[in-house]
Structure formats: structure tokens, C-alpha cells
Amino acid sequence: MSSSFTVRSGAGYDKLMGRWSRILALPFIDFAGVTDGERILDVGCGTGSLTFALPRAAEVSEVAAIDYSPVFVEEAQSRNTDPRITISQGDAAAIPFPDGRFDRALALLVLHFVPEADRAVAEMRRVVRSGGVVAAAVWDHLGGMSNMRMVLDTLAAQDEEARRVRGRYCFQPMMRPDEMRQTFLAQGLVDVQQTSLLVRMEYENFADFWEPIAAGEGPLGQFVAGLDGARRGWADNAVRAAYEAGQPDGPRSFAAVAWACRGVVPERT
Numbered sequence: 091m092s093s094s095f096t097v098r099s100g101a102g103y104d105k106l107m108g109r110w111s112r113i114l115a116l117p118f119i120d121f122a123g124v125t126d127g128e129r130i131l132d133v134g135c136g137t138g139s140l141t142f143a144l145p146r147a148a149e150v151s152e153v154a155a156i157d158y159s160p161v162f163v164e165e166a167q168s169r170n171t172d173p174r175i176t177i178s179q180g181d182a183a184a185i186p187f188p189d190g191r192f193d194r195a196l197a198l199l200v201l202h203f204v205p206e207a208d209r210a211v212a213e214m215r216r217v218v219r220s221g222g223v224v225a226a227a228v229w230d231h232l233g234g235m236s237n238m239r240m241v242l243d244t245l246a247a248q249d250e251e252a253r254r255v256r257g258r259y260c261f262q263p264m265m266r267p268d269e270m271r272q273t274f275l276a277q278g279l280v281d282v283q284q285t286s287l288l289v290r291m292e293y294e295n296f297a298d299f300w301e302p303i304a305a306g307e308g309p310l311g312q313f314v315a316g317l318d319g320a321r322r323g324w325a326d327n328a329v330r331a332a333y334e335a336g337q338p339d340g341p342r343s344f345a346a347v348a349w350a351c352r353g354v355v356p357e358r359t
């Protein structure tokens with residue numbers, strides 16, 4: 091298996107995550123260090139949050155974006171108006187480009203869905219020239235994703251299956267402290283740096299937060315959508331109470347932290 095990501099629709103993804111990954115793309119690009127004239131590979135482009143931000147950040151000569159999901163490839167292609175951008179289907183664990191083809195390979199919120207994430211990092215290194223950069227970011231689900239932890243902690247208090255979902259969610263690949271840095275080093279990248287990127291996820295009200303999850307988007311949404319009548323009713327009410335936290339429904343802001351890592355491809359021997 092090359093991906094544990096489940097796709098429903100581009101619009102649903104955007105409501106759950108794309109609107110936040112578009113914001114996260116900006117500090118991630120600053121960290122990855124994109125400059126004019128470069129050829130960039132966007133691995134796991136989804137609906138294009140990073141893909142379309144790259145040519146706005148620098149006068150890049152090319153962005154090649156790949157994604158495992160044909161649904162997202164089609165969605166991103168339909169949004170593309172920039173001739174420098176190409177979007178195609180491809181697997182992070184077997185990237186369909188030759189050695190040294192790019193100046194940078196970037197993966198935003200992808201490696202935690204790749205069961206063999208170390209192979210994906212090795213592939214990103216392979217397709218980047220010597221002196222080029224590999225960079226990736228994944229959410230810190232355990233310590234840095236306050237909104238989803240609120241949901242999972244609320245449900246886990248009552249439900250053994252929710253406790254198992256929480257365990258899987260918090261320890262997806264690359265989420266443990268120093269895991270991504272160690273993986274970059276093990277794959278032979280040099281000058282490896284790791285940091286935390288913080289954005290805020292701002293919701294208008296409980297419905298704005300809960301609708302994509304209730305509709306089954308994302309790993310947590312899959313669990314919630316599968317709950318039977320009584321458990322589902324309880325979940326809806328309990329999560330609403332946690333969101334409202336004793337105040338009338340309305341806007342809420344949640345901090346979200348991503349681990350980010352970058353490394354340089356050494357001279358090939």
C-alpha cells in the first residue's frame with residue numbers, strides 16, 4: 091500500500107483541510123526557500139494548496155505536481171491556468187521522474203499518509219540535483235492539533251474504538267519528535283534542519299467546524315460517519331459542547347502546529 095489517505099471530494103477536502111493548508115503553504119515555502127528560476131516538484135499536491143502558491147512566491151520556471159489520487163489530480167488540473175504547472179498522477183514512493191531533475195522537492199502534509207515514508211524521502215532526494223533541497227511538513231497530531239484532539243479526546247472518553255482511532259491518528263508516520271529529521275539524515279540528506287510551523291484554524295461557528303467531519307472527510311470523519319445512530323447523536327452533542335466550551339456558539343480559533351524538515355542533497359559520488 092502506497093497511501094493511507096482516503097479521498098472523497100476536492101470540495102470536501104478544501105473545507106476540512108485545504109483552506110488551512112493554503113495558509114500553511116506560505117511559512118512552509120519560506121522555510122523550504124524557493125527562489126526564482128527553479129524547477130520544483132510538489133509531491134502529494136492534493137487540490138493544489140502548495141502547487142499554486144509556489145509561482146506566487148517566486149518566478150519559478152516549472153512546478154511539477156503529482157498525487158496518488160486521480161480525484162485530486164483531476165480537481166487540481168481543472169483549477170490550473172499557469173502553463174508552468176503540470177499535474178499528474180504519481181506515487182511518492184516511486185516518483186515518475188529521472189534523477190536530479192529538480193532544484194527542490196516539497197511535500198506538504200503528505201508523508202504521514204505514506205506507509206513507507208522513508209522511501210518517499212529517498213525518492214524525493216533521488217529526483218533533486220546535488221545542492222538542491224528536499225523539504226516536508228506534517229501536522230503534529232499529538233501535541234499540535236488542538237481542534238482534532240478536542241474531538242478525539244471527547245469521543246475517546248466514552249468509546250474504545252475512538253481510543254484506537256486516537257492512537258493511530260496521533261502516531262502517523264513522521265509525527266514523533268525528531269522522527270522526520272532522523273529520516274532525512276538516514277536518507278543521506280545533509281544540513282538537515284527541523285522546525286515547527288504554526289497557523290491558526292479559524293471557524294465561524296460549530297457547523298463550519300463540524301460539517302466536513304460529520305460528512306466523513308478525513309480519517310476522523312471516516313470514524314464519525316461510521317458511528318451508529320445513538321453513538322453518533324452522542325458524538326454530535328458532546329463535540330458541540332466541547333467546541334462551545336460553555337459559551338454561545340460562534341467563532342473559535344485553534345492553534346495548529348506542523349513539524350517541518352529540510353535537507354540538502356549532497357554531491358553524488
Ligand SMILES: C[S@@+](CC[C@H](N)C(=O)[O-])C[C@H]1O[C@@H](n2cnc3c(N)ncnc32)[C@H](O)[C@@H]1O
Nearest residue numbers: 092093111134135136139157158159181182203
Ligand atoms: C492532506 S493531503 C495534502 C494535500 C496538499 N499537499 C495540501 O497541502 O493541501 C494528502 C495528500 O497526499 C496524497 N498522497 C498520499 N499518499 C501519497 C503517495 N503515496 N503518493 C502521492 N501522493 C500521496 C493524497 O492523495 C493527498 O492528496
